[in-house]
Structure formats: structure tokens, C-alpha cells
Amino acid sequence: MTVEDRxxxxxxxxxxxxxxxxxxxxxxSSIVEHALADAPLECCGLLLGIIHADTVMIERVQPAINxxxxxxxxxxxxxxxxxxxxxxxxxxxxLSLVGxxxxxxxxxxxPSSVDLAGAWQEKLYLILGVRNGEVVGATxxxxxxxxxxxxAVELTVS
Numbered sequence: 001m002t003v004e005d006r007x008x009x010x011x012x013x014x015x016x017x018x019x020x021x022x023x024x025x026x027x028x029s030s031i032v033e034h035a036l037a038d039a040p041l042e043c044c045g046l047l048l049g050i051i052h053a054d055t056v057m058i059e060r061v062q063p064a065i066n067x068x069x070x071x072x073x074x075x076x077x078x079x080x081x082x083x084x085x086x087x088x089x090x091x092x093x094x095l096s097l098v099g100x101x102x103x104x105x106x107x108x109x110x111p112s113s114v115d116l117a118g119a120w121q122e123k124l125y126l127i128l129g130v131r132n133g134e135v136v137g138a139t140x141x142x143x144x145x146x147x148x149x150x151x152a153v154e155l156t157v158s
Contacts, residue, residue: 018054019054019055019056019124019142019153019154020054020055020056020153020154020155020156021055021056021058021098021099021124021126021140021153021154021155021156022055022056022057022058022156022157022158023058023126023155023156023157024058024157024158025157025158027058027060027061028138028157030061030063031043031045031061031101031126031128032128032135034063034103035103035128035130035135036130036133036134036135038066038103039103039105039130039133040073040105041066041072041073041105042066042068042072042073042074042075042076042102042103042104042105043063043066043076043101043102043103043128044063044064044065044066044076044077044078044100044101044102044103045061045062045063045064045078045100045101045102046061046062046064046078046082046083046086046097046099046100046101047060047061047097047098047099047100047101047124047126048060048061048062048086048093048095048096048097048098049095049096049098050094050095050096051096051098056098056099056124058098059095060093060095061101062082062086064078064079064082065079065082066078067079073105074112074114075114075118076102077118078100083097097123098123098124099123099124099125099126099142100120100123100124100125100126101125101126101127101128102115102125102126102127102128103127103128103129103130103135104127104128104129104130105130105131106129106131107129107130107131107136107137108127108129109127109128109129109136109137109138109139110127110139111125111127111141111150115127115150116143116148116150119143119150120143121143122142122143123142123143124140124141124142124153125140125141125142125143125150126138126139126140126155127139127140127141138155139152139155140152140153140154140155141153
């Protein structure tokens with residue numbers, strides 16, 4: 001499947017989320033390394049952090065194994081016990097599960113209809129596009145309403 005073949009859900013690029021996300025370069029590099037190591041499969045993991053007003057500060061990433069039962073080149077699934085464990089340990093460390101990350105091995109950085117089907121409202125989605133052994137882009141999204149539309153979120157690596 002190519003980027004052009006991917007079914008895209010409704011995306012509101014003009015309706016940018018008022019939220020922004022900030023992640024340090026070391027944490028971002030660990031996500032990049034995970035995406036490259038798992039290619040051509042989609043990698044996945046959890047984002048734990050703190051919300052300050054309209055800014056989400058990613059303080060920890062937790063890589064996960066993609067356990068999707070069918071085509072892991074087109075979809076991901078995180079073992080529910082891993083998510084539950086992160087929720088529990090995050091609360092103990094003062095961090096919240098603020099979102100998830102995953103890669104698209106076809107290079108796309110926009111959420112797909114498969115992403116929309118499994119999305120949690122109010123959570124962030126960091127998507128890395130991987131092509132020919134390198135990350136070609138990264139975007140952040142948020143499903144913030146019942147209309148099932150993703151809104152772009154400003155992503156800052158610093």
C-alpha cells in the first residue's frame with residue numbers, strides 16, 4: 001500500500017488544536033530508533049508526560065511491541081496490559097498517559113482510517129513517516145471531539 005492508497009479520515013488542518021506538545025531530543029531520538037528498528041512494520045509505544053495549560057511535556061516514552069493480529073505493516077496494537085501498567089506506574093511517578101506514538105512504513109505522517117478507528121479521545125498521536133530506512137517526517141495529532149476528526153497539534157523537539 002502506498003501513501004496515496006491509504007484511506008485518510010477527516011482531518012482538520014485548518015482547525016489546529018490549541019494544544020502543543022514538546023519532547024526532548026533524546027526521547028524523540030529513541031522513538032526514531034524504534035521506528036527504524038521495527039520497519040517495515042509499524043512501531044508503537046506510549047507517551048507519558050505532564051500537561052501545563054495548553055502544552056503537553058513528554059517526560060517518558062515507553063516502547064511497546066506491535067501485537068496487531070493481522071497486517072502490522074498497516075496497523076498497530078499495544079497489548080492492553082502494557083497500557084494499563086503504564087497508566088498505573090505513570091500515576092505513581094506523577095506522569096499521565098498523554099498519548100501514543102507509532103510509525104507509518106509508507107512514509108505518511110497523517111493519521112489513517114485505521115488510526116481513527118482505534119483512537120482515544122483527548123490523547124495525542126505522534127506519527128513518524130518512515131521510508132527507505134529513514135524517518136521522513138513527524139507530526140502530532142489529537143482526536144478532540146465526538147465528530148471523529150483529528151486536529152493537528154504543534155510538535156516541538158527541544
